[in-house]
Amino acid sequence: MTDQALPASELYTEEFAADPYPAFARLRADTPVCPVSSPRFDSYLITRLDDAKAALTDPRLSKDLYGPGQHYLRIFGPNSEALNRNMLNADPPEHTRLRRIVSQAFAPRRIEALRPRVAEIVDGLLDRIIPQGDSELMHDFAIPLPMMVIGQLLGIPETDHERVLDWTQVIRTSGSSGRSPAEDRAAVQEAQLRLHHYLADLVQAKRAHPADDLISALIDACDHEGKLSERELVTTTFLLLFAGHQTTADFIGNATVALLTHPDQLELLRASPELLPAAIEELLRFDGPLPVASPRIATEDIEYQGVHIPRGSIVGVVINAANHDPAHFTEPDRLDLSRERGAHIGFGHGVHYCLGVSLARMEAQIGIGALLRRLPELRLGVPVDELRRLPAASPFRGLLELPVRFTARPAGPPAPIGNQRSPSTPSLVHSPEEQSWSSET
Template identity: 65%
Template sequence: MTQTAPATSAAPPDDVVPGQEVYTPEFRADPYPVYARLRAERPVVKVRTPRFDSFLVTRYADARQALSDPRLSKDLYRAGDTYLAVFGEKARQINTNMLNSDPPEHTRLRRLVTQAFTPKRIEAMRPRVEEIVAGLLDRMAPRGECEFVDEFALRLPLAVIGDLLGIPEADHEEILAGTQVIRTVGTGGRSPQEDRAAIGQAQERLHAYFTGLVAAKRAQPGEDLVSALITARDGDGRLSEAELVSTCFLLLFAGYQTTSDFLGNAVVALLTHPEEMADLLADLDRVPEAVEELLRFDGSVPVSSFRFATEDLEIGGVAIPAGSIVTVVLSAADHDPELTAEPDRLDLDRGPTQHLAFGHGVHYCLGTALARLEATTALRQVLLRLPDLRLDVPVEELQWLPAASAFRGLLALPLRFTPTPAPGGTP
């Protein structure tokens, strides 16, 4: 890419960056040099992929502006053919939720969900989160080795959100199978057409599952969040059936996938920065602050969900025509030197930053408190219970999710450590 002078007035970009120039195999393992180059040379740039074009926003100030700009709609139902190009027709049935809506509809949906998703409810889950973490580590610790993604990072948040939503434990494998088809798009040697078909089938199965779950909870309510959502209401009434089912899907996927990928990212970041890890091991009370820096350094949600321009507008001196898709690159913004000094360095003593790992504006992540509870509990106990934790393969051999994925995470994370007995057991 050649460097261009900053625009002094709104003007369309002279050219478009082909996706293959950005989303290379090297990018999968370490996207941050590409983000840095874009931020310096073309902080708002149009990238072309086989299915659609999107303007990438990579500077921190521009990202915050875009995330709170009401002219950038999250209601892709209004986007017509653009919606179909991005998601396909089959996705509509699971996207009738607050993530894909604008005020006032977003305000209504979020208010209803918030009534049942309270800090008090989350804090009451702390003993259960600790119990799940301990149980997973009890099975891993005596062996001295594990595949961290499958055995821990996926299992913890799925169990937690399963409890919250009232999903029976016997159904966890069914849920896991469906969500992993969506998460690992672009792997397995499938063609783009086969990927879309597989995702559509997984979405249909998950939609059918949650339709049945809502019906079961309506017939026999429990103390779970789905039961609470069924009865939650405000001045505009209750959630519709479609909104209930879609909201369950959103809370499941957003509530466990992002946390599971972050846990793997965090462990790799610590293991590849041994001095920082040693300092943390010496004082595990610093884990909450470490989690915030790890979220900034290598979060699991590299880009925002899509927005589209409802009118002509300008971001960073670049004209965005009405109807364009805009993607805010949260990870690039969190590595902007304007946010913090030496942003590409992991520094657990950095102190608070206004990172964008949980987004910004009216769509700020509703599950932030739960994610922090799980991450801090998990990392503290992993570091405490798995002595001499280390990678079981060279870091260069770790397999990351493909660039086509909406998440940043690992397909697998083999680890070794000194075996320790589980309580009441032997190594």
């Protein structure tokens, strides 16, 4: 790195965790390709939308962290390979091969068939909390919803959901536990190890007793078609599990806070629920759950915005900064649910857009729609500046807790508002080029 590298301690502050967008604006304006130095690894951050889209499709920026140079050691540590060597961290043709194996399971029509079940899960979770008048919404709703959905899709028994969630949350909340850095690393490694052993055991159980689920289909691709190795089978299962619930949970939390702190937009959506699909897009642009795309490695010396990026450098594309680029969005820091849909990259860009886009969109639409429909007078339970968030340096943008209050009433059938569609009504069909999600695959 050069002497001009920005120390991470100057960027990733408590103020940044609460609101990173002023810092992103400064980077976009002054150093759109910014070298950042940290104790774990140095990197270059790309913050303008045009550069971000170019970098996400640049073949000179590799996703193969396990190739020559073993860059994963700098980023994930020595025990990561058992779970993280998957299609997220691969380039074509390996990425293409692995992605093709699971793509049919996430086809929009197949996912659409899950809509009634997703609506049932949403209503079941809300039935538990609406008589109370208050809730910690991350624990009670935002986190279990996508876990229950992806768990059913994969074939994880419901009796195991809680402990699987416990392990994934140790990984997600790294740095926020109050433990020392060494203790925190040990806790994350232990959670990763337990999760790996659980998934390996689950694969063996499904091999003995296959079912109509995605893990059984992956086993068939491994055993009978020879398209997956045993290691790839487990790591692909982990990727689908973690990516399938983590970003959606954080997005539901972020979106709820955005709506509750913009009452004019909340009332607009309540009055015109047909805006919900477009609102999901704007809420993701406004405050997405994955601020920086998963890391890339420069395979040769490259240049962006006149900045030399040496071969072997780690490059981070700052999705949330690019999605607030004033060159592409009028008043980008303003939440506008009626905004004409623009070319945001909150849903990714290039070959690594997430397979789970259709599922994530559906969960967000049904989940947020039900919150507005079934929780009258929904409001924050604490001032917004007292919300507990993930650490500033976390790869995720999300909440540790989301206390809310609302008008309590007996649980019962949800009352429709406005022109709200029935949960069984098919959602809008999106074109292939729009299919991506903020967690890449």
